[in-house]
Amino acid sequence: GIQVEQSPPDLILQEGANSTLRCNFSDSVNNLQWFHQNPWGQLINLFYIPSGTKQNGRLSATTVATERYSLLYISSSQTTDSGVYFCAVERSYIPTFGRGTSLIVHP
């Protein structure tokens, strides 16, 4: 099956810092999503981005499907950004998740 690798596995930031999270995948995909799992366990949709670039406030994402990677940018991080960020890729109707990037933002 398709392999999904996320990096870095852990990230600690000071409030206000910027960061880039990466998702690499091993095969062509039909779609890609980024999720934020908050400290209460809820998975929140961030981006549905099989290709191209999207922005939503302080967050933006870019997927380069031909090179099999996606990037999630977080600017001016806030403590509420803490949690785990997952990317999920779908090739044959079954989304496969990476192991996530655990982000802690200190005040």
Place this chain on the structure above:
Amino acid sequence: GAGVSQSPSNKVTEKGKDVELRCDPISGHTALYWYRQSLGQGLEFLIYFQGNSAPDKSGLPSDRFSAERTGGSVSTLTIQRTQQEDSAVYLCASSLYRVLDTGELFFGEGSRLTVL
């Protein structure tokens, strides 16, 4: 409600007992997924339903696990003779199926299962 609804939110059971977890997808979503997330881990696919097609059960870890979806809507995941390693959060997701891909997934808040 507008989102994916799961129940119970928490379930504590004794080893060997059977449990049922329920998922009510977003209205109109024909695709439904069950995933499992063990403590500190990623999401493990369990089973996928699409409309009236036969489900994709390729992720079920053993024959103690089964799931059904009635009327193309509500789904129930059943775990028989629970074991301690079944302890996890069970997450349900739904999407508006499209021919070329799954569409955007939306998750419920999960059912946390603890097997003593």
